[in-house]
Amino acid sequence: xSALTQPASVSGSPGQSITISCTGTSSDVGxxxxxxxxxxxxxxxxxxxxxxxxxxxxxxxNRFSGSKSGNTASLTISGLQADDEADYYCTSFTTSSTxxxxxxxxxxxx
Amino acid sequence: EVQLVESGGGVVQPGxxxxxxCGVSGFTLSSYWMxxxxxxxxxxxxxxxxxxxxxTYADAVKGRFTISRDNAKNTVYLQLSxxxxxxxxxxxCVRGDPGYGVFQLWGQGTLVTVSS
Numbered sequence: 001x002s003a004l005t006q007p008a009s010v011s012g013s014p015g016q017s018i019t020i021s022c023t024g025t026s027s028d029v030g031x032x033x034x035x036x037x038x039x040x041x042x043x044x045x046x047x048x049x050x051x052x053x054x055x056x057x058x059x060x061x062n063r064f065s066g067s068k069s070g071n072t073a074s075l076t077i078s079g080l081q082a083d084d085e086a087d088y089y090c091t092s093f094t095t096s097s098t099x100x101x102x103x104x105x106x107x108x109x110x
Numbered sequence: 111e112v113q114l115v116e117s118g119g120g121v122v123q124p125g126x127x128x129x130x131x132c133g134v135s136g137f138t139l140s141s142y143w144m145x146x147x148x149x150x151x152x153x154x155x156x157x158x159x160x161x162x163x164x165x166t167y168a169d170a171v172k173g174r175f176t177i178s179r180d181n182a183k184n185t186v187y188l189q190l191s192x193x194x195x196x197x198x199x200x201x202x203c204v205r206g207d208p209g210y211g212v213f214q215l216w217g218q219g220t221l222v223t224v225s226s
Binding site: 057098 | 160210
């Protein structure tokens with residue numbers, strides 16, 4: 001159950017778009033369309049932003065979008081805003097009927 | 111109000127045990143998968159365990175942690191044992207909505223510190 005691989009950090013300017021990748025294996029990301037993405041601000045509980053690769057929970061902006069190709073999932077944030085600055089985590093269901101998270105990506109809005 | 115409230119965290123010595131509780135309100139506990147996720151200081155999220163009609167565990171805690179639930183008390187538990195300093199973390203209770211990985215409802219977390 002190795003953690004999914006995410007870049008440690010990404011950055012972008014307000015109004016720009018950024019993409020965060022999440023790489024796993026055929027036993028997790030590549031094997032199921034059950035990838036979720038979470039946003040976490042300092043000292044707060046994580047917030048679900050995307051589930052089942054590309055679906056939005058109620059109340060989440062469509063500036064956030066998800067996709068997947070093979071063993072890599074991606075989260076794209078368009079029209080960057082200052083409040084988007086946070087840590088982002090992916091997670092996937094696995095063939096062991098468990099879940100595995102990525103190591104997290106710190107997004108800096110310049 | 112739909113919410114999860116964790117309790118039971120604290121300071122425990124290496125090798126010790128602790129039981130965390132997650133009180134739920136605003137929904138029927140028996141209808142949902144419930145999970146525990148932890149986050150070490152300055153570190154990422156780690157999925158630990160899930161309960162519904164059966165239980166599953168991450169390899170890192172299998173045999174040391176036990177998840178259980180009492181639907182009548184609207185409470186989910188996580189029994190921690192044989193604790194090491196690496197278990198120091200904020201422990202979150204999470205509701206799994208229909209689907210897989212639909213972790214939309216989180217508690218505020220409870221801090222477990224393993225230290226001598």
